[in-house]
Amino acid sequence: MGFLDIRNVTKSYGSVEVLHQVDIEVQEGEFLVLVGPSGCGKSTLLNMIAGLEGITGGEIAIRDKVVNGVHPSKRNIAMVFQSYALYPNMTVAQNITFGLEMHGIPKPDREKAMASVAGLLQIGDLLGRKPGQLSGGQRQRVAMGRALVRDPDVFLFDEPLSNLDAKLRVDMRTEIKKLHQKLGTTIVYVTHDQIEAMTLSTRIAVMYDGYVQQLGTPKDIYDSPANLFVATFMGSPAMNVLPSKLVERDGALHVLVSDSDGRELALRVENAPASYAAYKDREVLLGIRPEAITDPDGADRNARNVRPMTNTVGVTEPAGADTFVTMALSGKDCIARMRADAEVHPGQPFDFAVNMDKAVLFDPKTEDRIA
Amino acid sequence: MAASSDTGVDFRTRLQNWLPKLVLSPSLAVMLIFVYGFIAFTIYISFTDSRMLPSYEWVGWQNYDRLFRIREWNIALNNLAIFSSLYIVISTIIGLMLAIFLDQKIRGEGVLRPIFLYPMALSFIVTGTAWKWFLDPAIGLENTMHLWGWTSFQFNWIKDRDMAIYTIVIAAVWQSSGFVMAMFLAGLRGIDNEILKAAQMDGASNFQLYRRIILPQLRPAFLSAFVILSHLAIKSYDLVIALTGGGPGNATALPATFMYSYTFTRNQMGIGASSAVIMLMTIAAIMVPYLYAELREKS
Amino acid sequence: MAVASTDTAIRSSNWSRMLIYLVLLLFALFYLLPFGIMLVNSLKPLEEITGGNMVALPRTWTIEPWLSAWSTAQIGVEPTGLRPYFINSIMMAVPAVLLSTIVGALNGYVLTKWQFRGSTIVFGLLLFSCFIPFQIVLIPMARILGLLQIAGTTPGLVLVHFVYGIGFTTLYFRNYYAAFPTELVRAAQIDGAGFFQIFRRILLPSSGPIIAVSFIWQFTNIWNDFLFGASFASGGSAPMTVALNNLVNSSTGVREYNVHFAGAIMAAGPTLLVYIVAGRYFVRGLMAGSVKG
Numbered sequence: 001m002g003f004l005d006i007r008n009v010t011k012s013y014g015s016v017e018v019l020h021q022v023d024i025e026v027q028e029g030e031f032l033v034l035v036g037p038s039g040c041g042k043s044t045l046l047n048m049i050a051g052l053e054g055i056t057g058g059e060i061a062i063r064d065k066v067v068n069g070v071h072p073s074k075r076n077i078a079m080v081f082q083s084y085a086l087y088p089n090m091t092v093a094q095n096i097t098f099g100l101e102m103h104g105i106p107k108p109d110r111e112k113a114m115a116s117v118a119g120l121l122q123i124g125d126l127l128g129r130k131p132g133q134l135s136g137g138q139r140q141r142v143a144m145g146r147a148l149v150r151d152p153d154v155f156l157f158d159e160p161l162s163n164l165d166a167k168l169r170v171d172m173r174t175e176i177k178k179l180h181q182k183l184g185t186t187i188v189y190v191t192h193d194q195i196e197a198m199t200l201s202t203r204i205a206v207m208y209d210g211y212v213q214q215l216g217t218p219k220d221i222y223d224s225p226a227n228l229f230v231a232t233f234m235g236s237p238a239m240n241v242l243p244s245k246l247v248e249r250d251g252a253l254h255v256l257v258s259d260s261d262g263r264e265l266a267l268r269v270e271n272a273p274a275s276y277a278a279y280k281d282r283e284v285l286l287g288i289r290p291e292a293i294t295d296p297d298g299a300d301r302n303a304r305n306v307r308p309m310t311n312t313v314g315v316t317e318p319a320g321a322d323t324f325v326t327m328a329l330s331g332k333d334c335i336a337r338m339r340a341d342a343e344v345h346p347g348q349p350f351d352f353a354v355n356m357d358k359a360v361l362f363d364p365k366t367e368d369r370i371a
Numbered sequence: 372m373a374a375s376s377d378t379g380v381d382f383r384t385r386l387q388n389w390l391p392k393l394v395l396s397p398s399l400a401v402m403l404i405f406v407y408g409f410i411a412f413t414i415y416i417s418f419t420d421s422r423m424l425p426s427y428e429w430v431g432w433q434n435y436d437r438l439f440r441i442r443e444w445n446i447a448l449n450n451l452a453i454f455s456s457l458y459i460v461i462s463t464i465i466g467l468m469l470a471i472f473l474d475q476k477i478r479g480e481g482v483l484r485p486i487f488l489y490p491m492a493l494s495f496i497v498t499g500t501a502w503k504w505f506l507d508p509a510i511g512l513e514n515t516m517h518l519w520g521w522t523s524f525q526f527n528w529i530k531d532r533d534m535a536i537y538t539i540v541i542a543a544v545w546q547s548s549g550f551v552m553a554m555f556l557a558g559l560r561g562i563d564n565e566i567l568k569a570a571q572m573d574g575a576s577n578f579q580l581y582r583r584i585i586l587p588q589l590r591p592a593f594l595s596a597f598v599i600l601s602h603l604a605i606k607s608y609d610l611v612i613a614l615t616g617g618g619p620g621n622a623t624a625l626p627a628t629f630m631y632s633y634t635f636t637r638n639q640m641g642i643g644a645s646s647a648v649i650m651l652m653t654i655a656a657i658m659v660p661y662l663y664a665e666l667r668e669k670s
Numbered sequence: 671m672a673v674a675s676t677d678t679a680i681r682s683s684n685w686s687r688m689l690i691y692l693v694l695l696l697f698a699l700f701y702l703l704p705f706g707i708m709l710v711n712s713l714k715p716l717e718e719i720t721g722g723n724m725v726a727l728p729r730t731w732t733i734e735p736w737l738s739a740w741s742t743a744q745i746g747v748e749p750t751g752l753r754p755y756f757i758n759s760i761m762m763a764v765p766a767v768l769l770s771t772i773v774g775a776l777n778g779y780v781l782t783k784w785q786f787r788g789s790t791i792v793f794g795l796l797l798f799s800c801f802i803p804f805q806i807v808l809i810p811m812a813r814i815l816g817l818l819q820i821a822g823t824t825p826g827l828v829l830v831h832f833v834y835g836i837g838f839t840t841l842y843f844r845n846y847y848a849a850f851p852t853e854l855v856r857a858a859q860i861d862g863a864g865f866f867q868i869f870r871r872i873l874l875p876s877s878g879p880i881i882a883v884s885f886i887w888q889f890t891n892i893w894n895d896f897l898f899g900a901s902f903a904s905g906g907s908a909p910m911t912v913a914l915n916n917l918v919n920s921s922t923g924v925r926e927y928n929v930h931f932a933g934a935i936m937a938a939g940p941t942l943l944v945y946i947v948a949g950r951y952f953v954r955g956l957m958a959g960s961v962k963g
Contacts, residue, residue: 052856071384073862085857089875098871099861146857390865391784394776398836399792405814405833406799409807416809425813469697472690485949486698490705492945492952493938494894496911500918500934501704504927510720518723549701553953606803609896613915627897630805635901640809647805658801666794 003028003186004049004154008058011044019044020210021058026154026203029184035197036207037233042190043158045207049188050079050156062153073102078147079156082163084139086131086146093127096145117149120179137168144179157189161196173199194234198222206230225360228367231287237337240293242330244286246279246361255286255359260312260328267356270305275370276361284370285362290324292358293336295344299353309352313344325350410651417644425640434645444646447624450536454625455604457540458547463596465544466551467589471581473552474559484556487549495546499613502542503529532622535615539607539623542614547603551596558592559585598661605654626650705938712736712931719927735928739936743929744920745913746905752933754906755913759893759940761824762909766831767888773832774839774884775877779869781840782847783855793844800837807834808901815902822904830902831892838891839884846880847873882951890941890952910937 002025011019019041026032034042047053049060051072059066067075078099086095096117097110105113118124121141131139140160147155160176161169177200180187191197197204198218206213206221206229214226225231225239232238245256247266253276254266267286269276299306314333317324318340325336325344336352344350361370417435420428438444469487473480490498505511508527516524528534562585570584608627615623617632626646634643711719712735714728741751781793811830812821820826850873858868899909908916914937918930945952 050856050860052859069384071387072856072860077860079857079860081853081857083851083853085851085853087854087858087872089872098858098863102858102862102867146861387865391780392786394865395780395789395792398773398777398796398840401833401836402795402799405807405811406802407795409810410802412810413806425809465697469694472694475687475690477690477694483694483698485945486701488949488953489942489945490701492890492941493705494896494911494914494941496894496896496915497934497938498704500914500930501708503918504930505704505707505724510927511724515724545701545704602801606805608805609911612896612900613918616919627803627805631808631897631901634809644809647803647808650803651806654801654803658798662794662797662801666790666797 002026003030003063004188005061005064006045006049006058007061009045009048009055009060010057011041011048011053012056017056018210019048022212024205024212024215026186026188028186031180031187031189031200031202033189033191033197033201033204034207035191035194035204035233036213037192040207041210042192042207046079046156046158046188046190049154050077051075073099076150076153077156078150078152078154079158080143080147080160082159084131084143084160084163086134086139086142088131090130091127092123092129092131092134092142092145095131095142096127096149099146099150113149113151114145117145120148121145136164137172140164140172144176148183153186155185155187157187157191159191160189162191162193176200195236198234204234206233208233223358224369224371225287226369228285228287228362231360231362231369235289237290237324237335239287239289240329240332240334241362242286242288242332242334243364244284244330246276246282246284248280253280255284255356255361257286257330259310260314265309265311265329267307267309267354267359268305269356269359273371279361279363279370283364285364285367286330287360287362287369288354289358290335290337292355293334294353294355295338295342296351296353298339298342300355300357303355303357305356307354307356309354310349311352313346313348313350316344316346413644414648416640417648419641421640421644423638423640430641434641435649438642438645438649441642443621443624444626444629446621447626447629450623451605451625453536454540454543454607455601457537458543458604459597459600461540461544462548462551462600463593465548466596467555469548469552470555470559473556484553487552489549490546491550493546495607495609496613498542498546499610502538502545503614506538506541529615530619532619535619535623539611539614543604543607543610546610547600551600554592554596554599555589558589562588594661598657601657602654605650708931709935712928712935714928716924716926716928735926736932736936738926739917739929739932743917743926743933744923746916746920748906752910752913752917752936755908755910756936758824758903758907759910762827762831763889763892766828766835766892767885769828769832770835770839770888771881771884773836774841775843775874775881776869777836777840778843778845778847779873781844782850783852783868783873784865793840796837796840798837799834800841804834804897808897812902821902822907824903824907826902827898827907827909830898831888831895835888835892839888842880842884842887843877846877850876879951879954882948883954886944886948886951889944893941 004026006022006024006026009019009022010017022045024032034045036042044053048055051067051070055068059068061067062075062077087098090098093114096114100110100113114127118127121144123138123141123145126134126138126142131142134142143160157176161172164172173196180200189196189200201218203216204218204221205215208229214221214230216224221230221234225234228241232241242257247254247256249266253269253272255269257265257267259265293309296308311327311329313325313327315326317326321340323338323340323342323344325338326333327336328334338344362368363370416425418429418431419426420430420433473484477483506526506529508514508525508530513524513526516526529538566584567580570580575583606627607625608631611617611623611625611628617624617628626649630643630646630650633639633646707724710727711724713731713733714722715730715732715734718726718729739751740753742749743751745752745755777796781789815821815826815829818826818829820829854872855868858872863871894911895909896911896915899912900915903909903912914933917933
């Protein structure tokens, strides 16, 4: 039994079910990220944990106590909102202690709690200001301070970084991670940004269309995506998905794709799982991440199965640290990630190195990974 | 927020779920009694032979039948048609013109705008008092022109049976055209400036710019102005009382003055009620579709 | 934003600008003239009005008409001046404005932050009440006021204006609170604040502008009302507008125009003062009451 249990939870508005049978067990000190595109149900789920929306079916328990129908303020949770939701008419200090005041905590205790939070977040010099006088990053800190001061069982974050500019977002991300490591709190964090999900979480639930598509560690999700949606949603640039065929040649399985001129390319598969056998001579979808297609010098030295592949370069996009190359493979645009100084020229043939250890195959009908 | 069908709700949450409805319910009750109940009562009275006091003797459509045979009611309807169409059209034209002019980066806009708008803060009784005298040939405008030597100048509409209704239009336009101006000005200021720049790049002249680009975007303001002005016109009562008292004779009677005089002065409550019902229906025919559209757009 | 924008987007020749200024000034004159002349003539002795030019300045300045209008002029049958009626109007307007604003604020709060099934219909019912011709409620209202024994009294008028003011105040506050971030309400809920605490501690402190709009518009409408005053207040309890109309349209005796003008300006005074002091909110209320949303 977990610290926060979400058991077979569903949510319907009228006859429309927007969240289907969600089942997640969160351990104490875990950092769970709910990630997915807008409308996937992640915010609804968070609001249900908070008690801001009712639960249609199933139950949610915090510390083994079922909280269905319990008022938000009695669940011992705290929430950081996307807009920070700082009370505009109150000072920072009043914002932080408002919840304590509502819970009838005497003033000296409130001040003590506030002082420690202010120290932790380094917002001591902002306490007398109103939210309107703060920068985005400062508001973010105050919003976290308001959550921390309650010393809740579970922290809920609803896209807290999406209103910050790119640089500040990266800084605050690190800040949140540090805070989590230092305090060991249990966090449920909603975002649509897969990089935030990867960097912050101890576990990720990828959601789409009201279903949890996959629940696992960031590494699981990235390397072994359960299906095509998870594979393409996580990672940037997205995983290449190429129509291909699985055949046996010379006693080994090969994946067949076609190069920019329509000629066949065969990529050998090693250590294939037993399940691949059933797909022999059938159409499959080859999933391969950009960083698994490189220039030969840039290939992963620990990889055991790096295959050469010659193809014509389409477009090159130098991005500073790397150079991205787009080429045509099996009639699709396929992105490869080269070292910055790799000698690639548009329109010229180039010898790529494909790390087939990292390749995954999907069933074209069910779109599930063949494992 | 929390759906009421959810199970296992604690007491505080349940109370919190009920409080909003509890807070709203007195207003709803007041509305149901004082607005909708009263409307129902008046409609009922319009089908009875009530005179000085309400009576509950059902007479069917007789009051409506008689109402439309009364000469004064027909004058009132005719006046309403003249008054409301002129009032709406002239107020809209003046309001639109002033708004467009004020939108030309006018020096002193801050002084002019409040001057155009202040009559809206006045009571129609005050407006009526001022204009009644201004239009009085013996001491007002006509007299002044005569004193200035223009002895052939004649402006005695307020004493003229055929023309008196137009003096009401003048005073009403004076009172509300600034309000229409403010509505159009808000509409003009809401138009994206980049669209105007693009149109000028395309070679549109100022006139074309207004006719083809700007005015079509003011549609909502036109609609609101029309709705507000027409409902003001149908309700007009105070201004007529203060300016002409419905006279000369009953040349400037409007449905609102007719209703009042039949109900409270002439003790023909049944007929007065039926005239009020007609007024309500007229306004409802304009307001209900408008409000329905407004509320739907939002949800 | 737009003041600067028109300047870059629309250019016109110098002389069409002259024409624009001319038209604007003529209209300014049109709006100022009736009231301005009334003000000037309220400071003249009566003979100068009946025998002279209305646009001329007074040859003899006098405040006699003002004193007479305020305290000695014949209103109906009593030579009381307008003073008691002015007080009636204040006694009527102030409670009605306060009550309808409080109720409207709570309604607006519920209708935006605590929506429930059917709340839109409730709002629709309230909204329609803003636009009914009040003739439709005159007959039953007279009966109810009689039954409550407040017919012909100031409390009766307070009730009437309160009831028919709720629609507008609700509209104002609903539109205002609709733009108020709902996340703040949710944050306060998690912080443990209840329905009234959220209203008092979170929404109300940010409601200054809309409270001003509601006060100003309710005050203007109620102060300027004539129909209800004429229908439900008799004799000594009549509001200012009714008394002014009685003063101006009394058929007996010499028409003391200068006294009428002084009285009219007195009746206009409070709402004009509000307009001058808080014109910004006045315009805003105009918009809120016409262009919804």
